[in-house]
Amino acid sequence: MKSLGWFLFVAHLLPNVSSIFIPPITYNPSTQKPLRTYTSKFTSYLSDPGLDGWLEREEQIAVQRLIANLAPIGRNAEDAAPGAVIASPSRGQPGQPNYYYQWVRDGSITASTIVDLYRDDPSSDLSSDLVTFLDAFTTISHRLQHTDNPSGSFDNLKGLGEPKFMADGSPYTESWGRPQRDGPALRAITLMQYLRAYNETHPEVWSSMEGEDWFDRLYYPSMPANSTIKADLEYVSHSWRESGFDLWEEVQGKHFFTAMVQLRALQEGAELARLFGDKGAAKWYQKQADKLKGFMHLFWDDTKGHLVETLTSDRSGLDCGLLLGAIHGTGKHSSPYPPHSDEVLVSLLGLVNDQRDRFPINSSPGNQRTKNASEELHGVGVGRYPEDVYDGISTDGGNPWFLCTCTVAETLYRTSSYLTSSASLNISNTSLPFYRALLPRHRDDLQLGVANEIVYNAAVKRLKEIGDEFLDVVKIHTDAEGALSEQFDAVTGFERGARDLTWSYGAFLQAVRARKRLLA
Numbered sequence: 001m002k003s004l005g006w007f008l009f010v011a012h013l014l015p016n017v018s019s020i021f022i023p024p025i026t027y028n029p030s031t032q033k034p035l036r037t038y039t040s041k042f043t044s045y046l047s048d049p050g051l052d053g054w055l056e057r058e059e060q061i062a063v064q065r066l067i068a069n070l071a072p073i074g075r076n077a078e079d080a081a082p083g084a085v086i087a088s089p090s091r092g093q094p095g096q097p098n099y100y101y102q103w104v105r106d107g108s109i110t111a112s113t114i115v116d117l118y119r120d121d122p123s124s125d126l127s128s129d130l131v132t133f134l135d136a137f138t139t140i141s142h143r144l145q146h147t148d149n150p151s152g153s154f155d156n157l158k159g160l161g162e163p164k165f166m167a168d169g170s171p172y173t174e175s176w177g178r179p180q181r182d183g184p185a186l187r188a189i190t191l192m193q194y195l196r197a198y199n200e201t202h203p204e205v206w207s208s209m210e211g212e213d214w215f216d217r218l219y220y221p222s223m224p225a226n227s228t229i230k231a232d233l234e235y236v237s238h239s240w241r242e243s244g245f246d247l248w249e250e251v252q253g254k255h256f257f258t259a260m261v262q263l264r265a266l267q268e269g270a271e272l273a274r275l276f277g278d279k280g281a282a283k284w285y286q287k288q289a290d291k292l293k294g295f296m297h298l299f300w301d302d303t304k305g306h307l308v309e310t311l312t313s314d315r316s317g318l319d320c321g322l323l324l325g326a327i328h329g330t331g332k333h334s335s336p337y338p339p340h341s342d343e344v345l346v347s348l349l350g351l352v353n354d355q356r357d358r359f360p361i362n363s364s365p366g367n368q369r370t371k372n373a374s375e376e377l378h379g380v381g382v383g384r385y386p387e388d389v390y391d392g393i394s395t396d397g398g399n400p401w402f403l404c405t406c407t408v409a410e411t412l413y414r415t416s417s418y419l420t421s422s423a424s425l426n427i428s429n430t431s432l433p434f435y436r437a438l439l440p441r442h443r444d445d446l447q448l449g450v451a452n453e454i455v456y457n458a459a460v461k462r463l464k465e466i467g468d469e470f471l472d473v474v475k476i477h478t479d480a481e482g483a484l485s486e487q488f489d490a491v492t493g494f495e496r497g498a499r500d501l502t503w504s505y506g507a508f509l510q511a512v513r514a515r516k517r518l519l520a
Contacts (some may be wrong), residue, residue: 051471062508063509070110082140101165103164104180108183108187113509118197119197138228140169154231158179160183161244163176184231221277221281233273233285237284246309251310256299260328261329266292267286267333299311327410351408358383358386359400379472381400382404382470401504402504406510408467410511410514416463417514427449438462439458439459441458484505486501
């Protein structure tokens with residue numbers, strides 16, 4: 001954190017009309033900083049740094065503002081328990097919801113981003129602070145597992161399905177959508193990720209007495225399970241068939257996002273169990289992973305022509321959770337629906353098309369992308385799902401979300417990277433609509449099977465360009481200080497909902513990471 005320093009470039013603010021459309025309405029400057037523009041103190045004119053320059057600046061801002069929401073190292077989490085990830089510093093002030101809690105799901109996804117930052121440069125001053133947080137995160141994870149709550153207790157492991165705790169680690173006892181079965185899987189994935197990263201940077205710890213204690217608290221073969229990762233794996237392996245609430249905490253059922261991260265946790269858990277000599281557990285986790293993998297085809301709807309987030313739901317099934325599930329549910333093991341899969345890409349197209357037409361801000365005069373044919377794929381603001389009515393405070397109508405818009409970009413970057421590494425593009429009946437929308441100038445050249453060199457090269461290039469368009473949408477709607485809230489208004493484009501949403505920063509950083517990997 002010290003090496004990055006404080007990076008906040010505060011501009012004298014005038015609208016840059018060449019790149020920003022500001023609707024002719026008033027807004028409250030106490031709740032929204034003016035949209036992002038840049039000036040130099042040595043010049044009197046405005047200059048736009050372009051997407052590359054903005055991403056470089058915003059990445060540093062996002063790291064700092066994400067860290068600010070982590071205890072014990074963040075300025076916004078001073079009264080939270082060490083290891084807690086607060087969802088947002090919003091505490092129910094006027095015009096703000098109360099998000100000053102820790103969610104197992106959100107915290108685990110955020111901690112995974114922190115592990116990536118640690119791996120980038122383990123010897124940096126920043127990584128020293130990150131290890132402080134990650135060690136505290138492992139401790140509070142064990143503590144939360146053992147905290148009795150409305151979902152149950154540790155004795156029968158049902159308490160591990162509790163989604164949300166107070167910032168100080170005490171149980172949240174009010175009515176809520178529980179249980180949520182994605183949290184234990186995500187926590188196990190993140191802690192396994194940290195275990196591997198720490199072992200890579202401290203190989204001597206594995207054979208030391210200190211290492212024995214360090215590793216045992218994360219995974220120990222004994223039953224009943226008491227180590228953190230093993231307890232989560234036991235929960236996932238015995239409960240994946242059961243219904244629960246979705247990642248948006250609204251619908252009970254069987255969910256794509258939940259199933260994808262459960263599958264990854266079981267696959268990686270089987271490998272970890274083998275490394276620790278826990279052969280019986282390894283066999284059990286692998287057996288459950290195989291069964292769950294065989295279940296995943298049910299999320300494809302032939303009639304609709306896309307994946308559905310929740311089985312037997314009245315909703316369309318199009319959902320940002322499909323993209324998040326593909327990303328967070330895909331690791332080094334075989335995944336039924338990785339981000340580059342035909343099913344994920346055609347589902348992305350369906351969601352983007354819906355959101356493009358649903359939100360007025362996506363067709364504003366300042367949005368040049370929508371002046372092309374409606375069937376083409378272009379960057380727009382993307383919300384959670386078509387039927388969403390949550391506006392960040394009440395239920396007056398949904399809005400685009402920063403994390404969902406970033407997740408579309410990440411999916412496209414990952415797909416471009418996959419095509420680059422595989423050196424070929426195979427177009428199927430399923431993926432043909434996506435590639436027609438991606439490559440309108442090459443529609444006459446698109447055929448089923450292996451694409452020719454011209455189409456392949458155009459797809460690799462265009463995936464990156466469209467990914468950039470989605471991040472440009474984020475750029476347009478981010479305020480002058482680089483702060484990312486939960487949502488931006490569907491009509492005005494200004495930020496709304498919980499301020500400094502931790503997951504918004506994490507999703508942005510993961511999209512930028514995928515872009516860097518593509519450009520490397």
